[in-house]
Amino acid sequence: MKIVVIGGGIGGYTAAIKAAQYKAEVVLIEKGKLGGTCLNRGCIPTKAFLHDAHIIDAVHTSKALGIFDSVPNHNVQAIIDRKNTVVERLRDGIASLCKANKVELIEDEAGFIDSHTIVLKNSQQKISADVFIIATGSMPHRLPVEGAQSDEVWTSDDCFDTPVLPGQHVCLIGGGVIGVELATFYKSIGCNVTVIEAQKRILPNMDRDAANQLATLLKKQSVTILTNAFVKEIKSTPPFQVICTVNDIEHKIVADRIIQSVGRKAVFSELKPENARIETSKIIQVNDAYQTNIPHIYAIGDVNGQSWLAHAAAAQAKVAMDHIFHPYTKPHKLLIPSVVYSDPQIASIGLDETMAKEQNIDINIGKFLVSANGKHVVEGKDRGFIKIITDKENKILGCTIFSHLASEMIAYMTQAILTNQTIESLESVVFPHPTITESLEDAMADVLGLAIHSFPKVR
Numbered sequence: 001m002k003i004v005v006i007g008g009g010i011g012g013y014t015a016a017i018k019a020a021q022y023k024a025e026v027v028l029i030e031k032g033k034l035g036g037t038c039l040n041r042g043c044i045p046t047k048a049f050l051h052d053a054h055i056i057d058a059v060h061t062s063k064a065l066g067i068f069d070s071v072p073n074h075n076v077q078a079i080i081d082r083k084n085t086v087v088e089r090l091r092d093g094i095a096s097l098c099k100a101n102k103v104e105l106i107e108d109e110a111g112f113i114d115s116h117t118i119v120l121k122n123s124q125q126k127i128s129a130d131v132f133i134i135a136t137g138s139m140p141h142r143l144p145v146e147g148a149q150s151d152e153v154w155t156s157d158d159c160f161d162t163p164v165l166p167g168q169h170v171c172l173i174g175g176g177v178i179g180v181e182l183a184t185f186y187k188s189i190g191c192n193v194t195v196i197e198a199q200k201r202i203l204p205n206m207d208r209d210a211a212n213q214l215a216t217l218l219k220k221q222s223v224t225i226l227t228n229a230f231v232k233e234i235k236s237t238p239p240f241q242v243i244c245t246v247n248d249i250e251h252k253i254v255a256d257r258i259i260q261s262v263g264r265k266a267v268f269s270e271l272k273p274e275n276a277r278i279e280t281s282k283i284i285q286v287n288d289a290y291q292t293n294i295p296h297i298y299a300i301g302d303v304n305g306q307s308w309l310a311h312a313a314a315a316q317a318k319v320a321m322d323h324i325f326h327p328y329t330k331p332h333k334l335l336i337p338s339v340v341y342s343d344p345q346i347a348s349i350g351l352d353e354t355m356a357k358e359q360n361i362d363i364n365i366g367k368f369l370v371s372a373n374g375k376h377v378v379e380g381k382d383r384g385f386i387k388i389i390t391d392k393e394n395k396i397l398g399c400t401i402f403s404h405l406a407s408e409m410i411a412y413m414t415q416a417i418l419t420n421q422t423i424e425s426l427e428s429v430v431f432p433h434p435t436i437t438e439s440l441e442d443a444m445a446d447v448l449g450l451a452i453h454s455f456p457k458v459r
């Protein structure tokens with residue numbers, strides 16, 4: 001079987017390698033850089049920046065503890081250079097994996113001629129295949145207000161692609177995951193940061209308590225957060241200004257750099273899906289197996305608008321491949337965790353309190369403050385909590401972790417939900433001591449009112 005994958009981001013290269021594991025003849029076409037958004041302008045660059053930001057924060061904390069006499073200046077160019085080294089190393093790794101799996105890699109832009117053929121823009125080569133995987137990803141959205149379309153107004157892409165710093169005062173429009181992660185980085189390297197959010201709180205899709213507590217912490221670190229704030233206009237020539245209204249009162253924010261982080265939009269217009277009669281709206285619609293309305297054409301990752309997360313794109317790629325090679329097996333439903341790499345991090349899976357209320361589900365809640373966990377205190381990371389949601393039979397339905405290393409802990413709770421665990425069925429799991437993950441044990445025990453490191457609940 002011949003499979004053509006269009007787009008070499010995390011969705012596309014995962015699909016290509018998985019197809020090769022199924023012994024298909026595979027062609028992977030990428031018009032830009034292998035690794036796509038995640039590797040070049042997304043997950044990895046932000047986390048490289050945030051890693052260095054944590055080092056800077058740690059030096060400041062260490063001075064306060066008397067470990068250092070003074071805080072040395074940091075070198076921002078070194079931060080950018082290190083990010084580039086990390087990205088290039090990982091990109092080379094993906095290229096090697098493709099080669100080792102005999103995936104033919106083509107650098108070009110693909111567009112459909114009909115439902116069985118694509119043409120490459122530069123070489124004009126035509127390629128036919130039995131199956132196509134569309135993995136063309138997404139790009140930053142811009143607000144539909146005056147000034148927002150100007151190149152002088154950055155999106156997240158420019159934060160990594162432009163070799164200049166944003167300046168002393170950075171104004172971020174959008175307090176979602178990307179806005180909060182960028183705010184965390186820029187405040188750590190010493191910028192004054194303002195975040196403008198249209199909803200009543202930052203991170204409106206995350207647990208309310210975690211989002212509110214994080215907002216309080218950011219404000220303590222001098223980040224200005226304006227909520228219920230509607231941007232009316234952006235003045236896109238220096239001095240840059242954002243004009244917004246908060247409760248009908250006009251505010252003008254003057255900044256050295258304005259960055260919009262107001263969501264993403266699917267990329268597929270150059271692909272000419274209409275030539276293959278693929279149905280589209282703002283996204284490419286798919287079914288549970290990630291098939292479009294044309295059964296031998298699949299669409300995975302950001303382009304189908306289901307998740308906008310890198311691990312979701314990779315997981316969808318595997319489900320799509322399994323469906324191609326085992327078409328009569330029901331595709332398994334994915335349970336996708338979300339993470340904000342703030343400080344502390346927020347990670348969540350499954351149901352939260354708000355969703356339970358909306359769906360009229362009776363729940364029990366276990367909550368543990370990480371300040372009572374030895375390892376959190378040892379590491380000076382004692383802010384945050386873990387919340388476990390169960391049904392009335394104590395079956396685990398959801399979890400929010402607002403804590404240091406939350407991103408590393410959430411997979412345990414994801415597995416617990418996937419395998420239908422109850423609090424009682426996990427009671428005999430022994431966590432090593434002292435660890436950050438022991439907090440999960442206490443949070444789960446708290447559902448029964450039996451956490452060792454929490455004060456007894458009033459009975």
Ligand SMILES: Cc1cc2nc3c(=O)[nH]c(=O)nc-3n(C[C@H](O)[C@H](O)[C@H](O)COP(=O)(O)OP(=O)(O)OC[C@H]3O[C@@H](n4cnc5c(N)ncnc54)[C@H](O)[C@@H]3O)c2cc1C
Pocket residue numbers: 006007008009010011012029030031032033034035036037038039041042043044046108109110111135136137138156178267270271300301302303308309310311312313
């Ligand atoms: C700042 C930022 C931080 C993020 N952090 C995280 C995070 O921490 N964790 C997380 O899970 N997600 C994160 N994301 C989201 C994540 O990057 C995306 O969900 C993920 O990259 C989607 O993968 P994809 O394969 O669907 O698309 P993409 O990674 O966008 O790849 C699509 C590729 O297709 C290529 N392409 C498009 N059209 C064509 C064509 N016609 N022919 C050939 N090639 C084409 C593009 O050049 C691109 O390389 C972040 C995003 C941003 C912007």
